[in-house]
Every structure is written in structure tokens, then in C-alpha cells.
Amino acid sequence: MLHHRVLDQLASSGVRLGLERVRAFLQYLGEPERAYPVVHVAGTNGKGSTCAFLTYALMAAGYRVGTMMSPHLEAVNERILIDGRPIDDPLFADAIEALDRARWEWASSARIQESPLTYFEFLTCLGFQLFAQRQVDVAVVEVGMGGRLDATNVVQPLVTAITHIGIDHVDQLGTRFEDIAAEKAGILKRGVPVVVGSMPIEARTVIENRARSLGCANWLPGRHLMREYRSGTWTFTTPDGTHTDVELSLEGLHQGANAGVAVGILHMLRRVGFFVPDQAIVSGLATTSLPGRLEQILPGLVLDGAHNEDGARVLAQWLKRRPRVGTRILLWGMSGGRDPVRAIEPLLGQVDEVVTTRCAHPRSRDPLELALMYQDLEVVLSEGGPIEDALPEVYQEANETVVAGSLFLVGAARSLVRSGVLDGITPGQGPSE
Numbered sequence: 001m002l003h004h005r006v007l008d009q010l011a012s013s014g015v016r017l018g019l020e021r022v023r024a025f026l027q028y029l030g031e032p033e034r035a036y037p038v039v040h041v042a043g044t045n046g047k048g049s050t051c052a053f054l055t056y057a058l059m060a061a062g063y064r065v066g067t068m069m070s071p072h073l074e075a076v077n078e079r080i081l082i083d084g085r086p087i088d089d090p091l092f093a094d095a096i097e098a099l100d101r102a103r104w105e106w107a108s109s110a111r112i113q114e115s116p117l118t119y120f121e122f123l124t125c126l127g128f129q130l131f132a133q134r135q136v137d138v139a140v141v142e143v144g145m146g147g148r149l150d151a152t153n154v155v156q157p158l159v160t161a162i163t164h165i166g167i168d169h170v171d172q173l174g175t176r177f178e179d180i181a182a183e184k185a186g187i188l189k190r191g192v193p194v195v196v197g198s199m200p201i202e203a204r205t206v207i208e209n210r211a212r213s214l215g216c217a218n219w220l221p222g223r224h225l226m227r228e229y230r231s232g233t234w235t236f237t238t239p240d241g242t243h244t245d246v247e248l249s250l251e252g253l254h255q256g257a258n259a260g261v262a263v264g265i266l267h268m269l270r271r272v273g274f275f276v277p278d279q280a281i282v283s284g285l286a287t288t289s290l291p292g293r294l295e296q297i298l299p300g301l302v303l304d305g306a307h308n309e310d311g312a313r314v315l316a317q318w319l320k321r322r323p324r325v326g327t328r329i330l331l332w333g334m335s336g337g338r339d340p341v342r343a344i345e346p347l348l349g350q351v352d353e354v355v356t357t358r359c360a361h362p363r364s365r366d367p368l369e370l371a372l373m374y375q376d377l378e379v380v381l382s383e384g385g386p387i388e389d390a391l392p393e394v395y396q397e398a399n400e401t402v403v404a405g406s407l408f409l410v411g412a413a414r415s416l417v418r419s420g421v422l423d424g425i426t427p428g429q430g431p432s433e
Helices: 005-010 020-029 047-060 089-109 119-133 177-187 201-214 255-271 278-287 309-321 340-350 367-373 387-397 407-419
Strands: 038-042 065-068 080-082 138-142 159-162 194-196 226-230 233-238 241-246 295-298 301-303 328-332 353-358 380-386 400-404
Touching: 005 089, 005 119, 020 089, 020 119, 038 047, 038 177, 038 255, 047 065, 047 138, 047 255, 047 278, 065 119, 080 119, 089 119, 119 138, 159 177, 159 255, 177 201, 194 201, 194 255, 226 255, 233 255, 241 255, 241 278, 255 278, 295 407, 301 407, 309 340, 309 400, 328 340, 328 387, 340 367, 353 367, 353 387, 367 380, 380 387, 387 400, 387 407, 400 407
Parallel strands: 038 138, 038 159, 065 138, 159 194, 301 400, 328 353, 328 400, 353 380
Antiparallel strands: 065 080, 226 233, 233 241, 295 301
16 A cells, blocks of 8 residues: 555654553553564664564464564555565555544544644554454564654563664664663563664663563573574574574575574563474574565665665675676665764775665655765765666666665665566666667
């Protein structure tokens, strides 16, 4: 589903961190978020991949899985999945209409004057409601931003996880690892186990202290979670067992860290009664699908949602190991609220040229604005037009085109490819006459 009048109206609602509105509305609905067990996953990077790995492993174990992820790439119903598939358009539209009526009834009964719920809050409540209606066995819920005040933090999870801590959303979360970690550690609940991914020691210390104060079992990388990569396969070890010769379907060595967190969560779920056989874990990790992450969608075209410094560093490491034949051009666009220079710098040594662009999302930065910010960097630089124009031009010129900088941009590029805009174009054939 590309558009719905209710969501279009809510799209300008902005960010209003806090749990009071969501908690009150869900109580009005009968607390649908309590109808199934929940795994709650936070992190600067890697949480989407971790949620995907979890989803596919639990599906392989025979569970009906609801997954809530954000943002979407092409269609908004990608945010609410049942068994890895978006809710279909008719059901999604009916659910939106029903929830919209309910929110206005609730607002009237509670005498709320301002617009009830933001865009993200509405979609969060919609996901919880749909999961209850579709009777999922378990829900995998990705935090939107931060954790402590994120709308998803009304759940009472069986297991929590924090995949990674990096610098992002500085206006809301701060610029220090400690401050960001404190916000994300806000999802921890008393006595609920937490699985932690690789992160700076300053951040890990904050999470360890919070876990200790709440009596949470706390599995950490290098101490409880081990991973080893050899000859194309992985070995993952937790205090409860080892999985060898594991193949990951998602590209990039960094996915080993995300898969390791997922394995830790799955073993924690075993401790509370979930039946997840070893084979389900191995096959789930090998079949996981997540578009827009190191995705070669066409020959000579790579799409990646890297949108901050750590994400760009991962992309750069992957590009460095990739055979480089001819000209590689980075088609780059960013959303507001992030540091554009720090985000692009890790990639400069792996591309021959940067072309700035934008998609139609209202938060997209102007390509000229970005180009001016980058004019002192040591890279061939040009300002491109909107992605609809820039993608065919760059794809024709470059031997390899890398689209990155924003998940919204990657989603726009995927839609253009599926619409056939690149049909008949050969990478590196040069500009058309």
C-alpha cells in the first residue's frame, strides 16, 4: 500500500517521544500487545537484520510470527508482517479505518484536544492490534528510535536485545555513547533477560549497569556470545550450545554479529519454553530475506540502507572486498537530522565519484545542499537531480552504481527498478547521445 488518507494526514505529525498516549490508547483497545509473547529489539544499526533472522528462525520452528519493523522501503504495510509477509492491502486498509475510528472515539472520551497519536504511534498500535487479531504465536518488535520513550516500549517482553550503539538521531538521543546507550537500555524490564551486541565499551558499561540494577540475565559478546567465520560459514556459540557450518543469506561479514545476537535471543527463548530446534535456527539464518541491505538488485546495481557513519563503514568494508572493475559511482541521498559529512567519509576511498540525489520523501535533503557540504572532500563530486532522473543516468555511466544514504532513497530506487526504468540499459555503456 503506497498511500492511505489517514496515514497521509498523520505523516506531518512529527516525532513526539513518550508512552502515555500509546499506553492509554492500547488500554482503550483492550491491551492487544499483551495477547502474545514479545521479543523487543533496539539498536542504532543491525536491529532490522536481527529481527529478520529471528523471524525466519521462529517460522522454521513452526511458529506464526508477527514482525514490526521500520521504516518501510516501498510500501507502508512492509512495517507489519505476518510470517515475513506484509499485511495485504485490503486487510491493511480496513484495519487502518477501524483503528482511526477507535482513536477518535478514544480521544473524545478522554477529552483530548490535540491530534490523537503521531504517524509512528498509530502504526505501532495498528501492528499490535493486527497481531492480536491474526493470533500470532510470538511478535518480534523493532524499536523505532531510542528505546526508553519509543512507542513500542509499552510491551512486556520475554527477551530484550540491544544490537549496537552508534551515533545517530543526535537531536533526540544525544552525541555521547553513554547517553545513547541509556536511552536504548530503557527497554530493559525487571528480570527480563537481555542479549547485547558489539558496541563501544562506554555504551556496554551503561547497559551492563542497567541490567544488573534490574536483575536481568545479560549475555554479552566475547563473554557469552561467540562467533567465528571460516571458509564461508559461521559458528555461533552461546552458554546453551553451538551451531556450526551456518550459512547466512544476508550479505556482509557484519551480519555475523546480527545473527549472533539472534542466536542468543533464540537460546534465551528456549529457556522460557519455546521449542526452537537447532535445525530451525540454522535453516532460518540461511533463508532470511531483507531487501535494501547490500542488495544487488541488477547487474551493476547495489542498494544499501547505510544512513549513518557506522552503516557507511560496513558498506565500505563490503565494497573493499568486492571485485572492482571500471567506474564505481555512489548515488547518495540523505534525510535530515544526521551528520552528512561523517556519514559519507568512510565510503570515499571505495568509489570513484559521488552524485548527490534525493527522493520524494519530505525529509530528503536537497542534492545541491549536500554537494555544497561535500565540496572540500577529496572525491569527484556532482549534483544530480531527483532519483527518478539520476538513477538511469548514473547506471548507464557507471560500471557499478551504489545507491545509499537513506532507506527512503533505497526504497525509491527499488520501486524505479521494478517499474522498468532501467530496462534496456547496460551498465558502463556511457551517456546516451
